[in-house]
Amino acid sequence: MTLLAAQRAFVAEIAADDDLPSSSLGMAIYRNAYRGRLADALAVSFERTRRWVGEEMFELAAAHYILTHPPQSWTLDAYGADFPEALAELFADDPEVAELAWLEWHMQQAFAAPDRATLTGEALAAAEPDWEQLRLAPAAGLTWREVNHDLAALWHGLTDRSALAATEPAVLLIWRKDLSPHFRLLSPDEFAALEPLLDGASFGEAASQVGEAGLARFGQLFAKWLSEGLFSAIDSQSQ
């Protein structure tokens, strides 16, 4: 047997279902370590989700994920990337679980995302941009998704399940300002105004989408987004 074939058999054994016996005590130790390491990584990455669903349910979900999602990246830090999606299937009747897991995962991603300096209002004004053509790059780690629950309450440790009600759809936005990750729930209206800028539209194009009547509010929102640190730089082509 070649070394590669032996290694394939080794990995197949340590990743196999618990029902299958290990071929030796040593293999049992490696198998146990494999499960334990991956389960620990999920528990650390999804601490709030774990508290919300309870330890027992979390462990069952993690065990299922470990069996169905072999780690592929060189870094263990990437292992939970698909866990929110897996939880959406496993907790189909409790969609807040996957929403909370998504929030946890992306807050961590934002924390360590590659650096992008926050664009301040002062820096933007000093650049004297051509506003019509101005394009902005999003902040480090910026991402979003639609949610239907009060994620702020869940994030801050809500434990009373009866106190969590489904809300109107909102957009959960995550980004990093300087060294700290942030999140905020945006109304669909506010996000509709912001999204073109995040997608690479120019300021002029984004403003034209809100129409004449919405321009004043768009200006106010833009000032707020800048103060929140949602942008990192002026696209060089628009200077």
Add this chain to the structure above:
Amino acid sequence: MSETIPPFTGFGLGLRKEHHAQFLGAEQKVDFVEIISENFMACGGRPLRTLDAMRERHPVIMHGVSMSLGSPAGLNRDYLTELKLLADRTRPLWVSDHLCWTGIPGHNSHDLLPLPYTNEALATCIANLKLAQDVLERPLLVENPSSYMTFPESTMSEWQFLKALAEESGCYLLLDVNNVFVSSVNHHFDPLEFLNVIPRDRVRQIHLAGHSQGPEGLLIDTHDAPVCAEVWALYAKAIDRFGPCATMIERDDAIPPLDDLLAELDQAREAASVLA
């Protein structure tokens, strides 16, 4: 590329996030810190700021866990690229990883898995090590891991394998004294035989750590306890053979207060000074 690594003697600790604030807030009695390379690769934000601040205070060693030198499928080029970027930024004393494999294409175990000590495995490790050293433009240090099984197809011992690896690839060695002890108990060999075959001029660093008792008399390399008396005794033998070299206490679980680790590091200083 420089083909040698000058000796660096001193006593250091593995940098763990539980102690970041203390390391950054005050001068600590260490001669170097060792980071886990993967914790600082392909990222920005506070982790990199912490590393930058640490570099201003202490020499840094980069210790990796994901190179998978024993993979016949070859090394992950994305991983090597990110490691090179971090090494260029950090300018560490040296970069190290383990004599092991971590997975197969498409499935990473994130563990340090054992190799059979065969000519095929040796050729695999040498080829991978040479590639890594070429990409990183520096010789690497390779650490002996703990293991919990042996392979009937092995044709040489672990220490003969490491000796041949160093001679053929030009790498240096990171001698983990706890791992020598753990494997010697698990596989019933004399740890002094291990030390006595390792080339004197290739060891640049020593790891000391604690372990725990596993099933059926096996020891498990858990890094969650103080260094035990048997490992201190073996450390004295290692210093006696290899001379003073960078020595580090490695703790990865049940992380104690920093002062406890600094006290344990003083114990290493004392043990080494007796033999100096």
